[in-house]
Amino acid sequence: MAIRHASLLSYLLYSFLLFPFYVEAFGRERLEAAINSRFPATNCSLSPKGFDHSTKLQIVYKNGPCSPLGLGRNTTLSPLQILLQDQLRVQSIQSRIFKETSIAGSKAAIPAKFGLPLGKMEYIVKVGFGTPTQYVTLLFDTGSSLTWIQCQPCAISCYQQLEPIFDPSNSSSYSSIPCDSVQCSQLVGPHPCNSTSKCIYLMKYMGNFTSIGYLGVDTLTISSDVFPGFQFGCSQGTRGDIGMIAGILGLGRDQVSLVSQTAKTYGEIFSYCLPSSNSIGYLAFGSQAGTGSTSIKYTPLVIDLNAPSFYVVQLIGISVGGRNLSIPPSVFKSPGTIIDSGTTLTYLPPSVYAALRSAFRQGMTNYPPAPPLSPDELDTCYDLSKSATNVVIPSVVFYFEGGASLDVDLTGRVIGDSSLSQVCLAFAATSSPNEFGVLGNLLQQTYEVIYDVAGQRLGFGPGGCT
Ligand SMILES: *[C@@H]1O[C@H](CO)[C@@H](O)[C@H](O)[C@H]1NC(C)=O
Ligand SMILES: *[C@@H]1O[C@H](CO)[C@@H](O)[C@H](O)[C@H]1NC(C)=O
Ligand SMILES: *[C@@H]1O[C@H](CO)[C@@H](O)[C@H](O)[C@H]1NC(C)=O
Ligand SMILES: *[C@@H]1O[C@H](CO)[C@@H](O)[C@H](O)[C@H]1NC(C)=O
Numbered sequence: 061m062a063i064r065h066a067s068l069l070s071y072l073l074y075s076f077l078l079f080p081f082y083v084e085a086f087g088r089e090r091l092e093a094a095i096n097s098r099f100p101a102t103n104c105s106l107s108p109k110g111f112d113h114s115t116k117l118q119i120v121y122k123n124g125p126c127s128p129l130g131l132g133r134n135t136t137l138s139p140l141q142i143l144l145q146d147q148l149r150v151q152s153i154q155s156r157i158f159k160e161t162s163i164a165g166s167k168a169a170i171p172a173k174f175g176l177p178l179g180k181m182e183y184i185v186k187v188g189f190g191t192p193t194q195y196v197t198l199l200f201d202t203g204s205s206l207t208w209i210q211c212q213p214c215a216i217s218c219y220q221q222l223e224p225i226f227d228p229s230n231s232s233s234y235s236s237i238p239c240d241s242v243q244c245s246q247l248v249g250p251h252p253c254n255s256t257s258k259c260i261y262l263m264k265y266m267g268n269f270t271s272i273g274y275l276g277v278d279t280l281t282i283s284s285d286v287f288p289g290f291q292f293g294c295s296q297g298t299r300g301d302i303g304m305i306a307g308i309l310g311l312g313r314d315q316v317s318l319v320s321q322t323a324k325t326y327g328e329i330f331s332y333c334l335p336s337s338n339s340i341g342y343l344a345f346g347s348q349a350g351t352g353s354t355s356i357k358y359t360p361l362v363i364d365l366n367a368p369s370f371y372v373v374q375l376i377g378i379s380v381g382g383r384n385l386s387i388p389p390s391v392f393k394s395p396g397t398i399i400d401s402g403t404t405l406t407y408l409p410p411s412v413y414a415a416l417r418s419a420f421r422q423g424m425t426n427y428p429p430a431p432p433l434s435p436d437e438l439d440t441c442y443d444l445s446k447s448a449t450n451v452v453i454p455s456v457v458f459y460f461e462g463g464a465s466l467d468v469d470l471t472g473r474v475i476g477d478s479s480l481s482q483v484c485l486a487f488a489a490t491s492s493p494n495e496f497g498v499l500g501n502l503l504q505q506t507y508e509v510i511y512d513v514a515g516q517r518l519g520f521g522p523g524g525c526t
């Protein structure tokens with residue numbers, strides 16, 4: 061104990077006298093809770109504040125104790141596996157942008173044909189389709205726009221899912237979209253069409269997951285709100301499966317997105333609070349969005365013609381331990397930063413990551429280093445398994461254009477194994493300075509994140525979940 065106190069004392073002395081540094085001490089329980097927030101816990105701890113079941117959708121972590129799937133699924137990923145999944149998704153985001161760039165001159169709406177890897181999309185919500193309403197559980201994704209669900213008669217193949225597979229023939233309000241319609245050509249591009257045939261969509265996600273089926277319209281039910289004529293993919297065949305989940309709810313920025321299709325009622329506003337693995341978050345629309353937090357600060361949503369499907373903001377600075385990294389805003393702003401629900405870590409331009417890492421290391425000199433998890437990423441690790449009850453970890457604050465800032469919760473700063481023997485800085489570098497940065501879901505945890513698409517702004521509300 062004496063040694064621990066002495067080292068903490070000398071650290072504080074060093075911090076405040078020689079080297080003014082803002083530090084926060086965390087009890088061991090808090091640290092363990094933050095590290096373990098990605099691992100399935102055994103018990104579900106219920107209900108965030110301001111949660112109204114009639115107007116907000118519950119979000120739960122697919123493989124956590126609050127999930128309708130229950131536990132017992134061996135799907136825990138190690139930090140290294142998370143990193144590999146993330147890299148796939150981030151690369152695919154970049155490649156979609158480059159692809160979109162090459163056809164940015166054309167007036168055609170960019171179809172949301174190519175999705176992103178599904179691996180890290182782990183948040184699920186329940187919505188209803190058809191008349192009478194058939195409820196299904198879906199993954200939600202801010203990185204893709206077409207909503208699709210498995211549909212009877214599963215002409216090619218369906219995988220097993222939690223609820224009965226949606227049967228359009230049982231719904232009095234379902235109709236398929238003809239192949240020669242405007243909606244069909246917007247989604248799949250103009251193509252020779254047989255006027256009697258139905259529109260066929262194909263969604264390819266990275267990692268070989270594919271869904272093919274008919275584009276249809278039916279009534280969508282979100283909490284107590286009903287949207288007749290909602291356009292979605294009625295999947296007749298998939299390659300791969302997404303683990304008992306009926307399909308994907310697309311909250312991306314394209315025309316076909318749920319956000320655009322419900323614009324008359326919700327005004328293109330939604331918000332969410334992403335839960336940790338053992339709790340329940342929410343997805344709220346319209347007037348309900350933004351009611352979870354009392355102090356929301358906004359930053360403009362940038363319309364980036366190179367990345368029209370994504371939500372892009374301008375990060376302008378980062379402070380570590382209360383001191384700003386000496387990197388000009390232009391480095392952060394070129395080309396921009398995407399906020400994504402399906403990426404776990406946060407990706408920064410290489411020079412920014414290097415500066416963040418270096419400042420973080422200065423604040424962690426008191427702890428024994430642990431081996432890096434990978435040569436270039438998750439390369440700043442500490443062995444905290446034998447550390448004192450109070451562990452001191454530098455604060456990290458992200459500053460955005462327009463005055464919004466995000467004081468990154470402990471959960472978003474570090475990632476590691478449950479024994480705390482390898483606790484690593486939870487940020488990574490993009491592979492080139494020309495690539496977009498990505499704000500991942502660890503960083504967003506504990507905040508209510510508000511997408512005011514019509515108002516072209518994105519807000520962060522602290523304490524929006526607990
Ligand atoms: C989980 O719940 C069970 C039964 O209610 C209880 O016995 C157990 O102590 C709880 N575990 C934790 C880690 O809270
Ligand atoms: C669960 O997965 C881990 C890592 O993939 C593996 O080591 C372990 O044996 C698995 N456990 C079961 C019960 O399948
Ligand atoms: C559709 O209707 C049939 C016949 O009434 C019924 O057997 C089946 O369970 C229904 N399917 C769903 C998903 O409700
Ligand atoms: C249109 O579809 C019908 C029925 O599927 C088929 O018999 C016909 O040959 C098709 N016509 C063309 C021009 O493809």
Ligand SMILES: *[C@@H]1O[C@H](CO)[C@@H](O)[C@H](O)[C@H]1NC(C)=O
Pocket residue numbers: 266267268
């Ligand atoms: C996708 O499938 C192709 C061919 O079947 C295979 O070569 C490739 O490794 C697969 N990719 C992934 C990520 O599984």
Ligand SMILES: *[C@@H]1O[C@H](CO)[C@@H](O)[C@H](O)[C@H]1NC(C)=O
Pocket residue numbers: 376377379382383384459
């Ligand atoms: C760091 O930069 C942000 C954004 O430019 C600014 O608002 C903040 O006051 C700066 N903090 C310090 C300690 O200089």
